[in-house]
Amino acid sequence: MGLSVLTEEENTIRDAIHQLVRDTIAKTSAEFDRTQTFPRVNMELLGKQGYLGMIVDPKWGGSGATYLAQTLVVEAIAAADPATAVIYEVHNSLHLEGIWRYGTDLQKARYLPSLCQGTAIGAFAITEANAGSNAAALTSRAERHGDHYILNGRKMFITSAGEADRYLVFATLDPSLGERGITAFIVEKETKGLSFGPPEDKMGIRASRTSELILDSVEVPVEQRLGEEGQGYAMALYLLDGGRIGIAAQSIGIMTTALERSLAYARQREQFGETIGHYQGVQWRLADMATDLHAARMMAYEAARRREEGPSQRPLFAMAKLFASEKAVQHAADAIQIFGGYGYMREYGVERLLRDAKVTEIYEGTSEMMRLVIASRLLKNYDLDNI
Ligand SMILES: Cc1cc2nc3c(=O)[nH]c(=O)nc-3n(C[C@H](O)[C@H](O)[C@H](O)COP(=O)(O)OP(=O)(O)OC[C@H]3O[C@@H](n4cnc5c(N)ncnc54)[C@H](O)[C@@H]3O)c2cc1C
Incomplete structure (x- = not known):
């Protein structure tokens, strides 16, 4: 029968994801929480089954589903494993969607397929020690040098930091510009100068990893800037x-x-x-x-x-x-x-x-x-x- 506020397709997706979660994610959830095991296997599974980047056009590896369908997937995962749900949510809504909405065709072709398949995990890094609720006060710096930028600074409480393969990092070109100086960059995990703090010892969602992200003269090519300068x-x-x-x-x-x-x-x-x-x-x-x-x-x-x-x-x-x-x-x-x-x-x-x-x-x-x-x-x- 399903929920009357959902389309037939959304109800079908809802039933299918609940079944998948019951058969897989629910079975390891308590153990992963107890042992603080990062549930990469769950992300790989969700990618294989077509639940990552659902709203993205199939041309880039998604399935062109509604935003509500993706919301139903978060809900189903969270009912069994809120840690996997937040990793999924940050990966989809904050990282992947950013590239889909604001990326160039080159960036989409390079990054979206692996994010949709679950062979790469994405993270989002804006918070800093002194810029939490007031994220516009961030002080991580980006300096342009010809065809690349140099990033310096520290990000706090980043979901999947150290586990994710790519990071959407927000830095300012000039702190005196306030929000208008903030610019976004796609930074790959293996980039020289990028490192991570140890996992935070959290109250809950313990299978997710939350760590500091440290930028020490990280060189990022101009092609990896997302959107325009100041749009971040x-x-x-x-x-x-x-x-x-x-x-x-x-x-x-x-x-x-x-x-x-x-x-x-x-x-x-x-x-x-x-x-x-x-x-x-x-x-x-x-x-x-x-x-x-x-x-x-x-x-x-x-x-x-x-x-x-x-x-x-x-x-x-x-x-x-x-x-x-x-x-x-x-x-x-x-x-x-x-x-x-x-x-x-x-x-x-x-x-x-x-x-x-x-x-x-x-x-x-x-x-x-x-x-x-x-x-x-x-x-x-x-x-x-x-x-
Ligand atoms: C487990 C975890 C995962 C996270 N993952 C990410 C991530 O992936 N990427 C990322 O960038 N960030 C992440 N964050 C950071 C998170 O978004 C911030 O912790 C949050 O925005 C609050 O910032 P803060 O901790 O600095 O608290 P503060 O901003 O210092 O706030 C402290 C308290 O003061 C209150 N307060 C502040 N200003 C006002 C005001 N003007 N009026 C009324 N009350 C106010 C707040 O509501 C809060 O109760 C994560 C945090 C946690 C705990």
């Missing part, structure tokens, strides 16, 4: 709009698992001679979780449908992320509560939902930044009838 910041914001829909989907995947696990437990755990699902205190929690999940899905799917409208719908993308990520954290805690003491024990895998959910309120723009985006547009000119 606007490009980053555009890509993050899509990224935020992806993080909403990641959060929804976590919410789905929180609800499914809670329902199963409420049906079988008995106290005072009845299953705990018999008690209204538990029922109301479950009802709220299901209602939020449905609302989060509708918001994220609508945002995905309107992705192509670009920055004019930025508040819509921010709302989808804000709502889903905050609900994911709340539902993960609710699931632990429904499981009682068992929920607190690693063995049951429910505590992991909370560890994995928390970061969705932080990366690709914190909840506070999402509120700022929404409120500033509301106060300016946002058309409430058009939401």
Whole structure:
């Protein structure tokens, strides 16, 4: 039957990815989390099965699917493995899509096929130690020398740093120009002068790798500049709009698992001679979780449908992320509560939902930044009838 808001093709993709995830990614997820194993095998699998670069024209190796179809894939992966979901999301929405939207034909031909096949993984590097929410304050430098640029600086908290094969790096040609000095470069892993810090020891999404990226006189040919000089910041914001829909989907995947696990437990755990699902205190929690999940899905799917409208719908993308990520954290805690003491024990895998959910309120723009985006547009000119 499928969801009525999806096309037949999207429902088919949704069923297929859920099946694939159940048969493969779900089986290694807990072990990869425990051992902090980078799930490259999952990315290779997703590439082989045609789930990478889905929105890209088939001519460049994609499948020409809708943005919503790709969003459904993030959701399905996240329901089993939020770490793989963020690697997938950064690879697709922040790196690959950047090359597809802004690359020259030469860059597309050179980079897109391997990114779509999963034989190369892409990363996105804008954050610095002193430029997080205010990414426009970045200080990594790019200096033009004839046919190449020299990049120097340090990037913080980069997903897949050290594992990815290519990096979309943002640096400024002149800090006094502010955002208008920021320019994007495609940097290959093996480039001389590029190195990585050790993996961060994180609370959650532990199978993903997060590290510093260090640029020490890295020489990048002019052909590897993405877009024009000074366009980098606007490009980053555009890509993050899509990224935020992806993080909403990641959060929804976590919410789905929180609800499914809670329902199963409420049906079988008995106290005072009845299953705990018999008690209204538990029922109301479950009802709220299901209602939020449905609302989060509708918001994220609508945002995905309107992705192509670009920055004019930025508040819509921010709302989808804000709502889903905050609900994911709340539902993960609710699931632990429904499981009682068992929920607190690693063995049951429910505590992991909370560890994995928390970061969705932080990366690709914190909840506070999402509120700022929404409120500033509301106060300016946002058309409430058009939401
Ligand atoms: C696991 C992980 C993976 C990541 N992956 C990547 C990646 O692949 N690439 C990349 O470039 N970056 C990545 N990041 C960085 C991430 O995007 C930043 O951490 C995030 O944008 C917040 O920046 P910050 O950590 O410097 O916090 P800060 O900006 O220092 O914020 C600290 C607190 O202050 C609040 N705050 C800041 N300014 C305001 C304001 N004006 N009004 C109200 N509140 C405010 C924030 O909301 C937050 O609560 C990753 C981060 C993590 C944790």
